[in-house]
Amino acid sequence: MTKSFKKIITSRENAGLLWILPAFALMCVFCLYPVISAFTHSFTDWSGGLTASFVGFKNYGVLFKDNLFWLSLMNVTILTVVGMVIGNAASLFLAELMFNLKSKAAGAYRFLFVLPAMVPSIVVLLLWQKLILSGSSAGVMNTVLRAFGLKSTEWFASKNTFVVFVSIFLYGFPWMGGTSFLIYLAGLNGIDQSIIEASKLDKLGTFRRVFLIDMPMIMGQIKYFLVMGFIGGLQNYTMQYAITNGGPGKVIGDMQSGTMVPGYYIYQLICGTQKEGVGSYGYACAMGMIMFVIIMAITVVNNKVVKSNED
């Protein structure tokens, strides 16, 4: 036994396993085990402790009839889709501007647009909540509204769910600070210069070139943001976590529902919110499994659909 073990270890090629071992061990403990645990515990009444008993498909059954879960799925779909459209349109627009700019200032512009990404995201969130979309009359957006003769509003603090949604969408306006435009810009710079030159000879205007040449040529980047946008968006709950707390709107169970999303629902279950009739951790695992399936399905569909466009 020890001999063969020694043989495996000292064999020139199998020594490769030793190089992989630390990474592999860490992943087994902190990545693989939680996945297995999530799957198995989704069939139990687990409440976070060391024991749990099997309850079959009960969690999934309760989940299926959970109004708050359906509402949160709808919310996250709206937030993801609208957020992706706004964010990508803005990044693409900025990338096109930078692409068409022939100037030594380009480097400085690029630097300044990326700079905000270095500010801790929680600081940016609180900044918008306290100063820009603040409900007070001194808030930046309210000052702007008043300048146009419009009425101030409460923004994030509003009791009206629609106003809070609008605030979430407005957050980050003009949605361009950060690094995503760089990836579009890299895609644009990768387009063969002769194609651009040919479009100029054909007297194709800039506007038509953007849609007829640039966009199809950077399908790879668009696809990347589409896939990543869905994966990230469906899991995201930063706004709920830092600002809205899932509110406003009706309280269902112990939770607010207006801007509730699955990620925040799961987070609340972990942090001690109870769901009647089920173990909160087992229930969170079941919800996680459903989200996993949804995210996987969308990723596969995205890959298929966008790929067929490329051919």
Added chain:
Amino acid sequence: MQTAVKSGNMLSAKTKTRRRVRASQIAVHAVIIVLLFLVLFPFYILIVNSFKLPKDIFVNPFSFPGTPQAPLVLTAFGTAWGYIKNYLLNTVIIAVLEIAGTLLFASMAAYGFSRFKFAGKNIVFTVFLAFMMIPGILTLAPQYALVYNNLRLGQTMAGVILPAIAGGMPTGVFLIRTFFSGVPDSVFEAAELDGAGHIRRYLTLALPLSMPILFTIGLSTLLGAWNDIIWARLILYGKENLYTISVGVFVSFNSSVNKSITDTVVYAGYCIASLPLVLVFALTSKQFIKGLTSGAIKM
């Protein structure tokens, strides 16, 4: 005569297009500057207000400090530093250990995958990559229970650091391996003929050659450590002296939690919390932008 007219026409057409190009360039500059103003405006407000008295923030939120209406005040920064310095130190410790662990283990694994041929190698590598597909939303509950209840790493830095290193493995191994594969075999074979063992080849060849990608992964790990709030707060909650920047700023550095902190102090604290990464970026923006755009995506 005719040719002269023709060439004259052509000339004016040329200057016309040149003028049109210049006008459109000016328009592009103008739009970019307006957008830049909008992007940076929140940070302008943050900075100017951190130099004012609390009462002046409400009266003159937009103005520069140092006017008779809003005198320039520096004390907020001193007060804020008293709170923030501990958070900063914690974040730096956590970030450095996460970066070191991620780079070391990911590069070792990448070396194992690219320089050895052992049974099941491709299967193991695929398993590594598959974890890029696992959404965090699925594993949050079991991971938290594991770290907090089973491993008893609640309220410790290890509870923040170890899962972060593990989570960085799939992408890290993938990116570094791609980089190692770009190095010609002959380079390694020549070193082997010179009698260099694997450890020496890893240290003196593989690592130095892959500096750009190591730098990129290191920076993204740094950003991750700096911005992580959900996991760090779950693990560290209740242990104020271990709070990171994001957790501290969110949980306790707050005028509603702590009455002795005014809004100006809060804004000064935000400035201090943002400064380190802004400086890192200012010093390395070239490599940073290059790393982001070149290696990151090939779909």
